Amino acid sequence: xxxxxxAATCYAYTGGKDFDPAQPSMVFIHxxxxxxxxxxxxxxxxxxxxxxxxxxxxPGHGRSGGTAPASVAQGAxxxxxxxxxxxxxxxxxxxxxxGSLIGLATAARAPNRVRQLVMVGTxxxxxxxxxxxxxALNQPLQAIDLVNRLSxxxxxxxxxxxxxxxxxxxxxxxxxxxxxxSNRQQNLFHTxxxxxxxxxxxxxxxxxxxxxxLFVLGSAxxxxxxxxxxxxxxxxxxxxxxRLPVGHALMAEAPDGVLDALKAFVRA
Numbered sequence: 001x002x003x004x005x006x007a008a009t010c011y012a013y014t015g016g017k018d019f020d021p022a023q024p025s026m027v028f029i030h031x032x033x034x035x036x037x038x039x040x041x042x043x044x045x046x047x048x049x050x051x052x053x054x055x056x057x058x059p060g061h062g063r064s065g066g067t068a069p070a071s072v073a074q075g076a077x078x079x080x081x082x083x084x085x086x087x088x089x090x091x092x093x094x095x096x097x098x099g100s101l102i103g104l105a106t107a108a109r110a111p112n113r114v115r116q117l118v119m120v121g122t123x124x125x126x127x128x129x130x131x132x133x134x135x136a137l138n139q140p141l142q143a144i145d146l147v148n149r150l151s152x153x154x155x156x157x158x159x160x161x162x163x164x165x166x167x168x169x170x171x172x173x174x175x176x177x178x179x180x181x182s183n184r185q186q187n188l189f190h191t192x193x194x195x196x197x198x199x200x201x202x203x204x205x206x207x208x209x210x211x212x213x214l215f216v217l218g219s220a221x222x223x224x225x226x227x228x229x230x231x232x233x234x235x236x237x238x239x240x241x242x243r244l245p246v247g248h249a250l251m252a253e254a255p256d257g258v259l260d261a262l263k264a265f266v267r268a
Contacts, residue, residue: 001054005081008066012036012082013055015047024115025088026266027079028055031097031121032192033144033176035062038096041255042262054082054091058099060183068186072199075102076109083113092266094118096251097224098196101126104232108205116266117209120216120258121248123228124202128193137190144176144189153220153247158256168252203235212238214265216250216258223248240265 001019003010013036026046028039036043036055047053059078060068069075079102083091092115095103100119107114135143148169155168180188206213213236217226226243233239242261246253 002063003082003085005059005066005078005085007081008059009064010059010066010078010082011057011063013039013043013053015044015053015055017047017053019052019086021087023050023052025052025054025086025091027082027091027093028053029075029079029093029095029099029102030056030058030061031095031099032196033179033189034096035175035179037175038251039094042094042251042259045259046262052088054086056082058102060186061179061188062182068183068188068191069102069195070191071195072098072101072105072201075099075195076105079103079106080110080113089113090115092116092118094120094262095122096120097122097248098126098192101196101199101202104202104205104209105199107211108201108208111208111210114209114211116212116214118214118216118262118265119229119232121218121221121224121250122215122232123224124199124232125228126196126199126224128197133190133193133197136193137187140180140187140189141177144173144180147223148172148176150222151248152253153218153245154253158254168249172249172252202232206232206235209237212240212265214261215239215241216261217241217243218246218248218250218253219243220246221248221250
């Protein structure tokens, strides 16, 4: 689904379903150098169980036009623009990593527009080492290899994700290379990491929220260490926490676990 925004057209995967204003809506927001496809199992489930699903390609990524968000605030602007364009009064936001910060900032800016917030593989502050920032800028292919080693705790996913025998490292690496190549005007890798590193409003944004927040964390996550989510968890008014025995790529390594956590949360 292509959504016309003031700045450019934004792509959202809908699970093969037409947008229905009478149904509740759920927005999925990917992380750095990813796209809508990382949510494939979760988005398809909700699309076929009574929800409008909008699994976004952030601006400047994949099938979306425009300029990639250079800050968490710019990412939040894009999400709100999507809601405005489709006339969505209120939605559930689900974000992974960089996308979790965008979801948080969106909910803080427009608390009446967000019914529930899910933060997957999150941390605050989400600092990125100077060495990794430099590699993302100057040696992005080597940086992709490093990030994939740090993001995965398993080699292959369960059958409910991409099928038996799928190589998680290879699949994730191919996705990141494809997304990097989708925008020749910007280095999406460095831009996204720099936005994560610079975001300093997490505590204020969480304090501004009125909605329940679900944290889905990987106990073996080396990119966003689970202990670094505790600041946000402590500030959330209605926090729920689910820990899964995987790394940072939770939707691929534990697709059923992430889906079960979402199902239980949005039903509550």
